[in-house]
Amino acid sequence: MTNSKLFEKILIATDGSEKNKSAVEEAVKIARACGSTVYAVYVMDESLMKSAVEVPIAENLYRRIRDEGEEAVNRVKESAQGVNLETFILSGRPARVITEFAEQKAVDLIVVGTQGKSGIERFLLGSVADEVIRNADCPVLAIKSRK
Template sequence: MADSPMTQIAFCTDFSENADDAFVLAKDLAWHYGSTLHIVHVMVTFSLAPVPEVYVPLDYDAKFVERATEAAKDAIQTRYVSRLKEKQPYEIHLLSGYAATEIVGFAEKQTIDLIVMGSRGQTGLAHVFFGSTADRVVRKAPCSVLTVRIPGKAEKP
């Protein structure tokens, strides 16, 4: 569609239930607008804090990284690609680093028109250390960001 306001839509996943709900909306929007759907997963490779001064690369061996990459590709195929409509254009992007930074950088480089992601992914201690990836992406993204909540699971005040 030449007149489409959205030719590039990024769906970001951490494979959570919330991300799965966001996928349904992302794929339908991409189909409606004739957009390419970019399926993005960030493999976190830094420890503890999202502060540049304390980034510490974890010592992963090549076999571990290879297995993690293959597992992510398989999960994307099974959970998402298999549910796309026939001939729906898509691309898979496996990134590595701090999730919010990588997503924002990806959106800038790929000239993404809309990012669709779950409003909540990490829970527990990871959320305490990292905060909400969605919150950071909303604040820093170069485009609109649509965050999707799990129906009936609003956050309690």
């Protein structure tokens, strides 16, 4: 009989928002209980960067989004002390990048928040969680933000 973990590899999709915190916490709890490797993934939405017409504006926007990604994965690192964690800042369409990354890494579970950024950002990004749920080849755990 093989000794296999329930979830060997878990992907946490983070956008760094306060509303995404519940998803990070749940994913870390599961990872601790299962002894999982965790991939914390932040995706820089290329559609936002392409909308900046002027080069200086685009460079500043890229730097700002990259910094936001660093902060987001660092928050996961803080809450995942003692967990085998790797962080990634990727670029592209968030849902597509998340599902493709999960496939490449043979992830057993993707954890996403159902509410991330709000307002115009939410409108522009669409529902990443919905698209991940529809397109992922592995189970997806959607975590509702705690109030």
